[in-house]
Amino acid sequence: MQRPDWAPETIDIERPSVARMYDYYLGGSHNFAADRAAARAMVEAVPEAPLMAQANRAFLRRAVHYLAEAGVRQFLDIGSGIPTVGNVHEIAQRIDPESRVVYVDVDPVAVAHSQEILAGNERAVVVQEDLRRPEAILRHPDVTRLLDFSEPVAVMIVAVLHFVPDSDRPEEILRTLRAALTPGSHLVLSQASDDGRDDTGERAEAERVYRRTDSQLFIRGRAELTALFDGFELVDPGVVWVPQWRPDAPDQAENAERAVFMGGVGRLGA
Amino acid sequence: MPDDVATPAGRRPGVFARAWAKAVSGTSYLPMTQAQLEEVLQRLTDRLAQALRADPFDLRIGQQVGAELVQSHIASAEGLGRTVEVIQLRLVRDLDLVVDDVEDRMARLLATVATGYARALRDRTLDEQESIRRAAMMARAHAERALRDSEARFRHQATHDPLTDLPNRTLFTERLTAAITTPGRGADRVGVCFLDLDRFKVVNDSLGHQVGDSLLVAVAQRLRRALGEHLVARLGGDEFVILVERTAGTDDAVKVAEAALDAVREPALVDGHELTVSASIGIVERPVSGTSPMELMRAADSTLHWAKAAGGARWSLFDPDRNRRELARYALSAAIPAALDRGEFYLDYQPLTSLRDGRVLGMEALVRWRHPELGVLRPDSFIPLAEETGLIVRLGSWVLAEACREAGTWSTTDADAPFVSVNLAVRQLHRPDLVPEVRGVLGRTGLAPDRLQLEITESTMMSTVVEPVRALRVLGDLGVRVAIDDFGTGYCNLAYLRDLPVNEMKVAGEFVTGLRAPAGDPGGRTDERILASLVSLAHALDLTVTAEGVETAHQAERLRAIGCDAGQGWHFGRPGPARQHLTHAPAA
Missing domain, CATH: 3.20.20.450 (EAL domain)
Structure with missing residues (x-):
């Protein structure tokens, strides 16, 4: 599965990219015709798709806010996608300009776009790597330059793990990352879930849509997600539908399961 | 858009602003809390009220409101539709506004808001499209550069010796073949010097392969330095070869061989050992016409053995008669x-x-x-x-x-x-x-x-x-x-x-x-x-x-x-x- 380092990823804008589809769901225009066509097909299959993306993005915003308030000043956002509005560094650096953020994405276009956005920001950087190669991420020179792993780091794996099949051993990926962290570090995790939902065939349809893209979809339930927090202490309210995670207002958590994403935040104890 | 924007007046959001916020939430991703959204919309509500009252009617205010909505990421078709709806239905009533020609003014206000909004959304879309295309181009350029670099690296690896980074036999043979088959003007003769260290095995056996390798690296550096213009390649082991192009005669190749012998002879400090080594060289120099790379290499190789047999630390010049006798033997x-x-x-x-x-x-x-x-x-x-x-x-x-x-x-x-x-x-x-x-x-x-x-x-x-x-x-x-x-x-x-x-x-x-x-x-x-x-x-x-x-x-x-x-x-x-x-x- 691993490419030799001398064979660069091809840039094929005719092929839908999950990063750019996500941008489209969020109302952005950082996408191409192929991305929009795939995203519209997804909306037909799962009408809540844009809502899912927005709810998940809002979860990310609230989680970063929470962590920054809790004193975390370092963020490693893996699977960051197209950095549109409400980026981690925007939120974190507004609370403390010294906050340092490393974005990681496998999509070369997303990385190039991030580079443009981050130009001139000395405390935020993007690296092109694959979530499935956590060792490579941890020893990447930009990661080791910007992040001090003897201090707490928030590892964010938001809306990306559903593109990683069980055969790629997500629990081992997380174990590798956790081993690099010091107590006080956090894990922010969310992914597509069907926990408790009636099977309306949407799952199969959604997976079918994503087969056309550069990534396949692997949906996981609450128990599986909770297990991935192994070694971390889950922050209240645990693994929930993302709108239910510390909402700004109680009414925002209504019909939360329609958001399709479940997520949570875990803290690494001493 | 900042999370913590406060309304300049610091006013608490009124009923209209709250209704407006409720109407637009969920139309697109809004990177802020509901309270922040209400504050933003309260500020815009004040501007709308100002626009309705202003005399003469000021087109710019409504347009600015439209543009600011987009800048606050209330930037979707639905966002505009709901905004038009809520303003038309509730603005005058909720704010208790008393305005002459209210219908006429409301129509004009909505027109300016829609115009400002559409213009800003279109600009934003164009900007985003441009930025993603630029990113795709950059990514493609980067990928192509990486491919070219990796090809160059691959080519380098295929044609160079990993220990000394000198050209290897493949590259040497390519260059020699080119020198023979497509000689440039005035390049009708060519020379090849085969060089081999004397008793290198003793160094390896007594001081270890690591010292032996370091010695080879030192020798390679010196040869490269001493013979800069001539191609120096490592064939393997302690065998090196030098291509002397455009020779005018045998003397040119002999001079190169002597320079190479001098370069090798200098004592080398390797891993704390001062090593003095000598080399033997076999020289072949002849017209390019009528010869082949294989023949030249073979002749230089056997000439090297004559130098070795004569005691080493010297060069030997190819002698066709001697070669013929040896071949016969x-x-x-x-x-x-x-x-x-x-x-x-x-x-x-x-x-x-x-x-x-x-x-x-x-x-x-x-x-x-x-x-x-x-x-x-x-x-x-x-x-x-x-x-x-x-x-x-x-x-x-x-x-x-x-x-x-x-x-x-x-x-x-x-x-x-x-x-x-x-x-x-x-x-x-x-x-x-x-x-x-x-x-x-x-x-x-x-x-x-x-x-x-x-x-x-x-x-x-x-x-x-x-x-x-x-x-x-x-x-x-x-x-x-x-x-x-x-x-x-x-x-x-x-x-x-x-x-x-x-x-x-x-x-x-x-x-x-x-x-x-x-x-x-x-x-x-x-x-x-x-x-x-x-x-x-x-x-x-x-x-x-x-x-x-x-x-x-x-x-x-x-x-x-x-x-x-x-x-x-x-x-x-x-x-x-x-x-x-x-x-x-x-x-x-």
């Missing part, structure tokens, strides 16, 4: 197996004659090759190569068997028939099956063991390996005679005279030559004294002594006077068929 040795099969070898014999009574004591078997094209060849033209290549073992076996067979025929009538003396090469002596082979030959031919003498040279015995010594003892116990050949010219180790079952000492012809000198010549007297000492030494050890190279009656007489037992040489008989010596009257 090589071809000759390669033809030995087929010649054995075709029966092209035969034996001549030279008598070992008693100095006491002139009787033929024994006969040395001398191999001859009746070559179909070159005529009869003497052993010195093919034995040394046969020894180098190992073919001597097969040839030697044939000689042993044939000599024993023939000697068997000599003894039918005469109980005192002469023994046959056969030369044994080093390689034969080291073979584990020497004893069974000799036993087998004696068995098959019925030759009595004491009628076989094996001649070994002094140098053969210099190695103190146990196996050959044991083999000779076994053969000695069988009754086979053992003679030391060419005694006195090699490394005279007397220890083996004590340890080995030696029966006979054959004294080298050099000492006998001195006996021909006129009486009173000091050199002749010295030789005579040496011979006398050797004879008394041999006799003290119970060995018989045969003098080789006896050419005159005078020499034979002197040897007899000294007490030498037997003689061999032209005086007693030239090499020839056995029967010639058996029937000859003994020489006195």
Whole structure:
């Protein structure tokens, strides 16, 4: 599965990219015709798709806010996608300009776009790597330059793990990352879930849509997600539908399961 | 958009702003809390109220409100639709506004808001499209650069030696081929210098491969520095090669070789060891027309071996005549197996004659090759190569068997028939099956063991390996005679005279030559004294002594006077068929 380092990823804008589809769901225009066509097909299959993306993005915003308030000043956002509005560094650096953020994405276009956005920001950087190669991420020179792993780091794996099949051993990926962290570090995790939902065939349809893209979809339930927090202490309210995670207002958590994403935040104890 | 924007007036959101916020939430992703959204919309509500009241009507206010909505990321078609709806339905009522021509003004206000909004959304869309296209282009350019870099890296790896980073054989051959097949103007001659470090193996063996590798790296750096304009490649091991293009003549290549030798000769500090090494170089320089890269490389390689054979730390220049001779010699040795099969070898014999009574004591078997094209060849033209290549073992076996067979025929009538003396090469002596082979030959031919003498040279015995010594003892116990050949010219180790079952000492012809000198010549007297000492030494050890190279009656007489037992040489008989010596009257 691993490419030799001398064979660069091809840039094929005719092929839908999950990063750019996500941008489209969020109302952005950082996408191409192929991305929009795939995203519209997804909306037909799962009408809540844009809502899912927005709810998940809002979860990310609230989680970063929470962590920054809790004193975390370092963020490693893996699977960051197209950095549109409400980026981690925007939120974190507004609370403390010294906050340092490393974005990681496998999509070369997303990385190039991030580079443009981050130009001139000395405390935020993007690296092109694959979530499935956590060792490579941890020893990447930009990661080791910007992040001090003897201090707490928030590892964010938001809306990306559903593109990683069980055969790629997500629990081992997380174990590798956790081993690099010091107590006080956090894990922010969310992914597509069907926990408790009636099977309306949407799952199969959604997976079918994503087969056309550069990534396949692997949906996981609450128990599986909770297990991935192994070694971390889950922050209240645990693994929930993302709108239910510390909402700004109680009414925002209504019909939360329609958001399709479940997520949570875990803290690494001493 | 900041999370913590506060309304400039700091006013709490009114009922209209809250309704507006509720209407637009969920239309697109809003990077802020509901409270922040309400604050933003409260500020815009104030502007809308101002626009409705302003006289004259100000188009800009509504347009600015539209644009600010987009900037606050309330930036979707639905967002605009809900905004128009909520303003039309609720603004005047919720704010208790009293305005003349309210319908007319409301229509104009909504038109300006929609215009500002659409314009800002369109601009934002265009900007985002441009930025994502630029990112795609950058990513593509980056990927292509990475591909080119990796191709260049791959090409470099394929054409360079990983240890020294010098070009490797592949690149060298490419450049040499180009120099020969497509020479530029004035490039009608080319030179190749093959360089090899002298005794590099000693460095590796004594200081380790790591030091050896560091030395190679140091040598590579110096060669590159000293010969900058010429291509220096590493072929492997401690072999380097230099391409000298556009030579005007041999001198140009020689100059390069001398510079290379100088560069290598400087002492090198490697891992704390000061190492001084030398190199040997084979030079070939010739016109490009009529030659090929293969031929040049091969010629330079064999020329390198001449430099090595001459002691190293020097260059040698390719010599076509010498090369031809060596090739001929090589071809000759390669033809030995087929010649054995075709029966092209035969034996001549030279008598070992008693100095006491002139009787033929024994006969040395001398191999001859009746070559179909070159005529009869003497052993010195093919034995040394046969020894180098190992073919001597097969040839030697044939000689042993044939000599024993023939000697068997000599003894039918005469109980005192002469023994046959056969030369044994080093390689034969080291073979584990020497004893069974000799036993087998004696068995098959019925030759009595004491009628076989094996001649070994002094140098053969210099190695103190146990196996050959044991083999000779076994053969000695069988009754086979053992003679030391060419005694006195090699490394005279007397220890083996004590340890080995030696029966006979054959004294080298050099000492006998001195006996021909006129009486009173000091050199002749010295030789005579040496011979006398050797004879008394041999006799003290119970060995018989045969003098080789006896050419005159005078020499034979002197040897007899000294007490030498037997003689061999032209005086007693030239090499020839056995029967010639058996029937000859003994020489006195």
